[in-house]
Amino acid sequence: MKDLSGMANGGGGVVIFGVGEDPENQGAPEAIQPVTDRGIVGRLEDIARTTVSPPLLMDLTVLDGSGGFVLIVEVLRSPLGPHMMEAYGDRRYHVRKGSRTVPMTEQQVRDAYALAARGREHREDLWEQHDLPFVPQTGAWLAISALPEEPLKDVLDPTSISLESFRHPDDQLAMEGHFYSATASTNLRIWADGVYGDDSQRDTPLSEVFRLHRDGAAMLAVAQSTELHLYSIARALNAQVAYLTWLWTELGLDALVEIHIALERLNQTIAALGRFDEERGPRQPPGTSVPSAQLRRVFLPWDLGRASRRHLFVRDFCDRLVQAFGYPLMRILFREGWLYGRDGRPLSLSFGGGGVWSESGDRVALVPDSGRIAHFDGADQTIGYARDGVILDEEGRAMATLEMVPGVGLPDDFIQTTRTLEAVYRVAEGGPGTPLPDEFPADLPDPVGEWSDESLPLRISPRPS
Numbered sequence: 001m002k003d004l005s006g007m008a009n010g011g012g013g014v015v016i017f018g019v020g021e022d023p024e025n026q027g028a029p030e031a032i033q034p035v036t037d038r039g040i041v042g043r044l045e046d047i048a049r050t051t052v053s054p055p056l057l058m059d060l061t062v063l064d065g066s067g068g069f070v071l072i073v074e075v076l077r078s079p080l081g082p083h084m085m086e087a088y089g090d091r092r093y094h095v096r097k098g099s100r101t102v103p104m105t106e107q108q109v110r111d112a113y114a115l116a117a118r119g120r121e122h123r124e125d126l127w128e129q130h131d132l133p134f135v136p137q138t139g140a141w142l143a144i145s146a147l148p149e150e151p152l153k154d155v156l157d158p159t160s161i162s163l164e165s166f167r168h169p170d171d172q173l174a175m176e177g178h179f180y181s182a183t184a185s186t187n188l189r190i191w192a193d194g195v196y197g198d199d200s201q202r203d204t205p206l207s208e209v210f211r212l213h214r215d216g217a218a219m220l221a222v223a224q225s226t227e228l229h230l231y232s233i234a235r236a237l238n239a240q241v242a243y244l245t246w247l248w249t250e251l252g253l254d255a256l257v258e259i260h261i262a263l264e265r266l267n268q269t270i271a272a273l274g275r276f277d278e279e280r281g282p283r284q285p286p287g288t289s290v291p292s293a294q295l296r297r298v299f300l301p302w303d304l305g306r307a308s309r310r311h312l313f314v315r316d317f318c319d320r321l322v323q324a325f326g327y328p329l330m331r332i333l334f335r336e337g338w339l340y341g342r343d344g345r346p347l348s349l350s351f352g353g354g355g356v357w358s359e360s361g362d363r364v365a366l367v368p369d370s371g372r373i374a375h376f377d378g379a380d381q382t383i384g385y386a387r388d389g390v391i392l393d394e395e396g397r398a399m400a401t402l403e404m405v406p407g408v409g410l411p412d413d414f415i416q417t418t419r420t421l422e423a424v425y426r427v428a429e430g431g432p433g434t435p436l437p438d439e440f441p442a443d444l445p446d447p448v449g450e451w452s453d454e455s456l457p458l459r460i461s462p463r464p465s
Contacts, residue, residue: 004075005052005083006094006101009112012077013096018070027099034068039396039446041071042408051087054080057256059300076256079119079149080298082112123147123258133260134209134219140265142233143221144240149256149298152215156194156251163188165250166195166212168243176419177239178222182208216253218244224263227279228271230322234333235419237261238314238404241304248301257301261317262294266324273327283326293321307414308449312406335389339400342451344417347400349458351386356458364458372442375458383457385444396445397452409447 007013017040020033041060048056057080061072082093082104093104093112104112126147127133133145163185167174174180181187181199188197188210199208207223220240224233241259248257267289270279282290295317304310311334318330329335336352349364350357356365356373365383366374373384373391384399385392388407391400401410403420 001047001051001085001087002094002101003096004048004056004058004073005085006096007075008052008056008058008078008083009081009093009104010077010096013075015073015075016070017073018068032065032070034065035071036068037446038069038448038450042396042447042449044071044073045408047087052083052085054078054083056083057298057300059303076300078298079116079123079256079258081116082109126150126152130213130217132217132219133262134221136221136223136264140224140226140228140263140269141221142224142237142240142263143219143261144237144244145260145262146216146218146244147258147260148216148253149258153255154214155216155248155253156212156214158190158195158214161195163195166197166247168246173239173243177220177236177243179208179210179220179240179243182210182220183243212247216248216251216255216257218247220244224269226269228263228269230271230273230318230330231333233263233321234314234318234330234404237317238310241310241314245301245304245310249305253301256298258296258298259313260294260296262292263321264292266290266292271322271325273322273325273330274332280325282324290324293317293324295320306412308406308408308410308412311404311410314404315406333404334402334406337402338420339391339456340403340414340416341400341455342398342411342414344415346418346420347456349400349456351389351391351400351402370442371444382442385442387444387447390447391456392445392447393452393454394445395452396448397450398447399452399454399456407447409449411449411451 003015007015018033018035019029020031022028022030041062045060048058057076057078059074063070063072084091084093093109094101095104095108130147132147134141134143136143166183166188167185171180174183182197184197187199188195194211194213196211198206198210200206205223209219209221211219220243222236266282270281272279284290297313299309299313304313315330315334318334322330331352337350338346339349339351339356341347348359351367355363355367358364367386371386372382373386375381375383387409389402389405390398390407390409392409393399396409398409398411401414403416
């Protein structure tokens with residue numbers, strides 16, 4: 001983490017795992033020494049996510065070879081910096097100098113913060129020049145606005161682009177994201193700085209808006225009713241981010257992108273998080289108002305194409321959204337709920353609160369607080385491991401997953417193909433319960449981000465009397 005954060009603070013760099021160094025010339029490569037532990041990829045991401053602040057912008061590439069693989073980690077110079085490493089009792093800023101990583105001096109840290117502040121001021125001017133972020137005139141809207149990092153360059157040529165090419169190959173994505181009309185070729189139009197679309201009709205209020213600039217800046221906004229359906233918003237937002245990521249990939253955008261998500265005019269809405277919650281408005285301390293829930297992050301476009309990274313981004317926003325209504329976290333979809341297989345279809349099983357549950361509400365497996373999953377009728381018989389919402393086998397491969405889990409063990413290619421009619425799992429006797437102590441604890445395997453050849457080995461036991 002010192003090397004990676006030091007590279008981010010020093011202009012970027014690359015670390016290669018799986019190459020042996022020349023013992024007589026430290027730092028010089030001698031031969032390939034492939035890595036064999038697939039769990040190192042997930043561990044590296046997990047450690048980077050929890051020990052470096054603000055988060056690193058890095059791209060991981062696995063190159064398979066004889067006897068194992070080589071892991072290439074590219075760290076980009078970040079506009080968010082400077083980055084501090086906080087681990088092993090050490091809270092410092094580091095910078096890469098030549099072949100060494102050294103602590104930054106106080107003046108270097110001050111200069112880095114001053115440079116970042118000047119960059120943010122300039123960024124705000126660029127946002128304004130693009131008329132972003134999107135601010136609706138009336139009503140509540142869910143809006144994604146995005147602006148690439150400089151230097152800005154044209155990736156869209158309106159003279160040669162086909163309006164048909166803006167339609168994602170999976171129509172279900174546009175329908176779930178509620179932007180089907182705005183991106184339809186019949187509604188898209190060319191303008192001075194790119195392409196835009198909406199669902200405007202003579203007698204119908206505007207409810208979908210799409211805009212794409214020549215330089216890749218984009219906006220996708222959808223009107224909301226005054227009664228917010230929070231699970232629907234989470235699913236729609238995931239689809240909208242997936243669409244923009246696909247679009248940038250198609251255009252060949254290779255720059256960092258700053259993304260701003262907002263749900264505007266919260267004070268005009270009410271919401272309920274679960275089946276048994278009463279509808280409520282935003283919680284507002286005396287003397288303040290809550291006009292919106294907002295979140296900004298910087299990503300590489302192709303990194304957001306990975307399911308776990310996209311789900312984490314969406315979850316962070318949804319947590320902020322429900323906190324505006326007085327709920328601590330949005331658990332369903334992200335931390336609890338229906339389990340899905342590798343084909344993206346629900347398994348008729350749900351996960352949460354100390355167990356795995358059948359559709360009828362019977363607990364068919366125990367999930368103690370250690371994460372080791374055991375049959376309901378045999379607590380010493382391990383059938384899997386729950387880690388970050390992914391059910392793993394002994395080798396750390398995924399057998400099942402929550403719908404929008406952000407865990408590092410989630411395979412990148414996970415796509416939900418079937419939607420459940422309700423987001424809340426069924427538990428016959430009210431709530432799902434609480435985590436249980438584990439009489440037979442075991443170490444959890446490190447997730448490898450791949451699918452298991454085995455399905456979740458659960459047998460449906462009859463409900464005990």
